[in-house]
């Protein structure tokens with residue numbers, strides 16, 4: 001395959017990038033001086049070498065140690081856990097500056113093709129919850145059909161693993177309040193909407 005086609009195909013796999021945009025990226029790069037291309041290659045390699053996934057929440061980070069800045073921070077409440085689908089959802093919630101607990105990134109949702117959930121971090125989630133002292137777990141998945149069916153799966157897993165604690169020790173599972181656009185995604189909600197969905201959770 002020639003290099004133009006090959007690169008266009010690789011860009012075409014990026015989230016939200018169609019064939020036409022992928023082609024534009026390739027022609028943009030063709031017209032760049034060589035040093036810019038070298039800089040891009042170096043940045044890509046550094047990304048893969050320097051960035052790790054947090055051992056607790058799977059948030060990508062670059063500092064030393066096994067935990068990300070959020071999980072390490074003494075200012076964060078260790079009693080609340082917020083389960084999100086992906087990194088950008090965590091970022092949207094962080095941007096509201098209203099949430100002070102911990103996160104867990106599930107790594108996706110159920111889809112028609114992947115409907116058994118084996119691609120999600122369900123087992124890791126059960127372990128985090130078993131090993132933690134959470135009094136509240138917020139299931140903050142997107143209000144899309146995929147997000148909703150994934151919420152059901154997550155809750156079942158939490159309850160299966162921790163049935164006694166859920167009923168016995170005031171451990172509760174909450175959801176974001178209605179108000180997020182139906183079928184919309186957390187990452188596109190404005191801060192105010194997300195903030196009130198968070199504050200009204202039940």
Ligand SMILES: [Zn+2]
Nearest residue numbers: 054057068071
């Ligand atoms: Zn973390």
